[in-house]
Amino acid sequence: MxxxxxxxxxxxxxxxxxxxxxxxxxxxxxxxxxxxxxxxxxxxxxxxxSNELNSFISINKSSLAFEGKEEPKKRSFVKEKKSKKDEFVLEVDLHIEKLVPNKRGLSNFEILNIQMETAKRQLNFAMQNRMPKVVFIHGVGEGVLKAELDFLLGRYDNITFQDANYQKYGLGATEVYFKQNTK
Structure with a gap:
């Protein structure tokens, strides 16, 4: 050898x-x-x-291998300018699995109460910290949580809400915007 x-x-x-x-x-x-x-x-x-290798690989064969290849196009990266308002969005996932370690033994009424208390607490937190918006992820389901959330949000004067971005969240999220007091 x-x-x-x-x-x-x-x-x-x-x-x-x-x-x-x-x-x-x-x-x-x-x-x-x-x-x-x-x-x-x-x-x-x-x-x-290299002389031994050249006897195994002819230059013509290697040039044929590269003949059909194109150089990859350079990608251009355009950095999006974001305003200060868009920097942070509070996302609150109201799925019960995210809120409690074990949902076994909880009735539907208790689950809904836990979800609504979490929504109220996070909404108050966002208002106190002057956040521009909050996204509540409630899922699609039968629509009970969404209806309760809409009822809760409708009781506030200084907010507007709508379905969240479909591309990012699908149908199961609500976006809440806070009207900041300008006194």
Whole structure:
């Protein structure tokens, strides 16, 4: 496998050299730094010089491989400018699995009460912190939670609400905007 004069490199080490002698499965190499070291056959890889490789691969074959390829088009990145208002949107997921560790044993009435209390608490938090908008994710379901949420939001004078962005949330979300007092 290895012969005297072969150029080799050592696996898992940054050592290159030339084979000096081969005895069984041990190979003595002279490193490029001038040291003689012994390695097992399975620790070495023979380095083929470029002349040997060119005899295996003709230049014509490699140029044919690249002929049909096109250079990828450069992508242009346009950074969208966002206003300060759009930087943070509070998203409140009202699915019961997100609100309690275990919903077993809870009646539908109790689940709805937990969801509505969470919605009220988050709505008050958003108003106190002067957030421009909140998105309540309620899901599609039978529409009971959405109806209750609409009833709750309708009791506030300083907010408007509508269905949230369909592309981002689907049908199961309501977007709430706060009218900030300008006194």
């Amino acid at each position: 290895f012969h005297k004069g072969d150029q080799v490199t050592v696996l898992d080490e940054a050592i290159d050299g030339v084979v000096v002698s081969v005895k069984g499965n041990e190979v003595l190499i002279e490193t490029s730094d001038g040291f003689e070291m012994t390695y097992f056959v399975n620790e070495l890889i023979k380095i083929h010089n």
